[in-house]
Amino acid sequence: MKANDLREKTVSELNSMLVDLKTELFNLRFQLATGQLDNPIRIKFVKRDIARVKTVLREHELKVSI
Numbered sequence: 001m002k003a004n005d006l007r008e009k010t011v012s013e014l015n016s017m018l019v020d021l022k023t024e025l026f027n028l029r030f031q032l033a034t035g036q037l038d039n040p041i042r043i044k045f046v047k048r049d050i051a052r053v054k055t056v057l058r059e060h061e062l063k064v065s066i
Contacts (some may be wrong), residue, residue: 001049006056014060018053021046 006014025046031037 001052003052003056006052007059009056011057011060014053014057018050018057021050021053025050 006017009017025043028037028043028046032040032043037043
């Protein structure tokens with residue numbers, strides 16, 4: 001997922017995407033703890049996607065306050 005693609009989305013879409021990503025991260029961590037995770041690198045990518053979404057949300061927040 002690219003940051004430019006995220007910038008085109010609305011704040012509500014970004015918030016719902018953030019909730020989905022956090023849920024996915026929780027499930028991946030749970031699978032890691034129980035030894036069922038096949039691809040541990042997926043955790044790294046989900047964390048980065050969460051950071052990207054949060055960054056774009058912050059940009060929207062700053063843009064509104066100006």
